[in-house]
Amino acid sequence: xxxxxxxxxxxxxxxxxxxxxxxxxxxxxxxxxxxxxxxxxxxxxxxxxxxxxxxxxxxxxxxxxxxxxxxxxxxxxxxxxxxxxxxxxxxxxxxxxxxxxxxxxxxxxxxxxxxxxxxxxxx
Numbered sequence: 001x002x003x004x005x006x007x008x009x010x011x012x013x014x015x016x017x018x019x020x021x022x023x024x025x026x027x028x029x030x031x032x033x034x035x036x037x038x039x040x041x042x043x044x045x046x047x048x049x050x051x052x053x054x055x056x057x058x059x060x061x062x063x064x065x066x067x068x069x070x071x072x073x074x075x076x077x078x079x080x081x082x083x084x085x086x087x088x089x090x091x092x093x094x095x096x097x098x099x100x101x102x103x104x105x106x107x108x109x110x111x112x113x114x115x116x117x118x119x120x121x122x123x
Contacts, residue, residue, distance in 0.1 A: 001026045002112045004096050009117030016086050016121070022079040022096030022114050030054065030074035033103030035110060036081045038092035038119075045095070047105025049081060059105050064090075086121045093118050 008020040020036070035050035049070035050059040058070060069082045079096055094117055097110035 002098070004098065004112060004114035006094075006096055006114040006117045009094065009119050011120040011122065012086055014087055014121055014123050017082070017084045018086065018119055019083070020081040020094055020096070020117060020119070022081075024077045024079070024098065027098070027112075029077040030072075033099045033109075034070075034072055034079040035059075035097050035099070035103075035105065036070060036079075037095045037097060037107060037110075038090075039095070039116075040089075040092040043092075045107050047107065048094070050103055050105055051079070052103045057103065059103070061105060083119070086119075088121045088123045091119060091121045 003025045005023045010018045031053045033052050036048040037045050038048050039045040048061050051070045051072055067085045071080045096114040098112045099110045102109040
């Protein structure tokens with residue numbers, strides 16, 4: 001059974017840093033695209049960052065370029081999102097996800113989701 005388990009949500013002040021983790025189980029983790037999405041209150045879920053199987057390609061939303069970094073440790077079966085220079089508008093529930101057929105930042109490309117973790121950035 002495919003499963004993604006998240007950890008690392010936090011409340012921080014603007015300018016701070018947070019690292020999110022997402023552990024995968026029940027599937028060949030290193031083979032598949034992994035991604036981070038976020039959803040703020042009353043807003044649609046949006047893609048933040050994605051990394052292809054084998055780390056050959058990285059996708060980053062324009063709003064996080066230069067501040068966020070996505071990485072994966074396939075031996076540990078874990079996906080990471082390192083977030084720096086956080087802004088209040090980064091506050092959201094963050095979800096990790098994996099896709100069985102594609103990669104990128106489109107929500108509809110992903111079909112397996114983590115449980116979500118809250119990140120709150122105060123000004």
